[in-house]
Amino acid sequence: QSALTQPASVSGSPGQSITISCTGTSSDVGGYNYVSWYQQNPGKAPKLMIYEVSNRPSGVSNRFSGSKSGNTASLTISGLQAEDEADYYCSSYTTSSALNYVFGTGTKVTVL
């Protein structure tokens, strides 16, 4: 079991919406509603943005939303702002023998 697959980079202009995909298998993303998303700024610890597919923790902007279809989860950022520029990672519980939880490969979001 290796990492979940994310696009290396996604970009958008301020005010636009972007979507980051996270593709796994039926052993992880497709099999459980335990997908979460993290934002990480350079030199900082990750921050939880979405948990259990589509739930937002207190304090996270409602511009961030999550969904899942089959083996692919998605994070959508609407009304893109300069402060959203960061790395984003998905994560999922997995029944892989090699891991118990698995992260995505990470996506660099650039605000043009």
Add this chain to the structure above:
Amino acid sequence: EVQLVESGGGLVQRGGSLRLSCAASGFTLSSYWMHWVRQAPGKGLVWVSRINSDGSSIRYADSVKGRFTISRDNAKNTLYLQMSSLRAEDTAVYYCARDSDYGSGSYYNWGQGTLVTVSS
């Protein structure tokens, strides 16, 4: 305020050992599952290990199984990671992270990380 503070990182020779600590405050450690996650320089996040609330259930990534040991002292509000037989590929920032009380793998809170460098 929930706080997680890691310590114990540093420079160690290949084959050596190190023990990381994660001091928790602002919440009751004994109620939550806890994880260690690492990030090699310039690379992505990688799950390392997790322990349930009372320490009775533990899992490791294959890459560290048999070399790393996760433990917790709920009375001291502290999580540990004992690392031995360290390899160059273990070089990374190590984060401790707080999960829910049922181990969903949602990392609600993170420490600032501690850097482990394994020299060859």
